[in-house]
Amino acid sequence: MTTTTARLLNLLSLLQTRRDWPGAVLAERLEISHRTVRRDVDRLREMGYSIQATMGPDGGYRLDAGSELPPLLFDDDQVVAMTVALQAATATGAGIEEAALRALTTIRQVMPSRLRHRLHAVEFSSVPRAGDASATQVSPDVLIAISSAVRAREVLRFDYTTRTGEPGDETTEPQPPRRVEPHALLSSQSRWYLVAWDLDLTDWRIFRADRIAPRSPTGPRFTPRDIPGGDPRDYLSARFKGSDQVNAWPCTGTVVLHRPASEVLPFAGDGTVEVLGPDRCRYTAGSWSWIALAASLGRFDTAIDVVGPPELTQAFAELAARNAQTAG
Structure with missing residues (x-):
């Protein structure tokens, strides 16, 4: 009871x-x-x-929601969920890392010993995206402005900055103000992206949130459009793979690797691995080009038998010719 x-x-x-x-x-x-x-x-x-x-x-x-909240009560599962969320917030690039850590410290101080023990049991660290972390930070005010326009279905006006040049020697190039119908704000690999319909280009576009400077006020309300593929997450993933519609690599092939599946799995990425024996496995993966796929398979440092398609075999031949020329 x-x-x-x-x-x-x-x-x-x-x-x-x-x-x-x-x-x-x-x-x-x-x-x-x-x-x-x-x-x-x-x-x-x-x-x-x-x-x-x-x-x-x-x-x-x-x-009912009130202007003054009484002390909040959480059950055990909610405490664990909140702890994980606050710790993961340090790698979101949303500019709230310090606030998240302070909130986590406050929660730990007021929790009874039984729940505090559970908090300590789920301590972990998030690894930020490789590269210059400062370049991917987004002001919370920017995220709020974007998400508010998405929720209200209001045209968003903003200045957008692009970067050109080699890493470490980049220059910023301001672009003309943009007018878009914002449909979704997404986070991927410590970066924030806006999926929107560009009113001037009459096409779908993906914008880096850390390069957006919203303008006020927002524009008129709009009727949402159908995002290619039906889901903003699938659309973003598809664009990362070089496709406008389908969330799949444009070039997908299958090979037999002369390595145990246990040695391939840690480096398989989004590919699939099938055990064929103690020292062989079938590996199916994709890439944005056949040459890129053939080159990526070299990371397994083993003999490779191509199962298909013929385009992958041809890519290995072209890659071999390039490597021979480079070595010569």
Whole structure:
């Protein structure tokens, strides 16, 4: 039998997950009587939570948002989830790393010893994207401006800066102001991207958020368009692979590697590995060109038998000729 405190915590957790809860459903979920639900709701009200009673045949309860929040209550799983999220926030490139660490420290200080032990059990570090981390930092104000325009379906106007030149000797080149219909704000490999319909180019574009300087005010509301592929995450991934529509590499081939599958798996990336024996495996992978795919397979440092297609065999021949010329 749960204690009153645990029951109140579970009740509050349920009320926070949806707008309206019929009293009968709450009683069933918590395995208590309707009368106990009413008493527990009254206890939460005494603690400062604004809970409204809803009328009708399925009369129930609604947790209203207030200007002043009482102390928040979390169950064990929520504590673990919050800890993981705050630690992972240090590698998002959103400019909130210090704030996330301070929030995590505050949470640890106020948690009872039992939960504090669980917090320490999930300590880890996030590895940021290789390269200049400072170049990928995005101001929280920029992310808020972009996401607000996405949510409101309002045309976003911004200045956009591109970089040219070799790494370490790059120059920035401001571009004319852009007008876009923002559809999705995504995070990938410690960078933030905006998927949007460019009104001037009349085409889909992907913009680096760290190069965006929003202008005020935003433009008129727009009707959302169908993103190629149907999902902004798939579209972003497809563009990284050199495709405009399908989230797949344009060049995909299969080979037999004369290495155990256990030695190939750690370096397989998004490829697939099939065990053929103690010292051989079948490996299927893709790349943006056949030459690039053939060259990438050399990282396994072993004999390779091409299964197909013929384009991959031809790519190995062209790569061999280039390597021979380089060696000569």
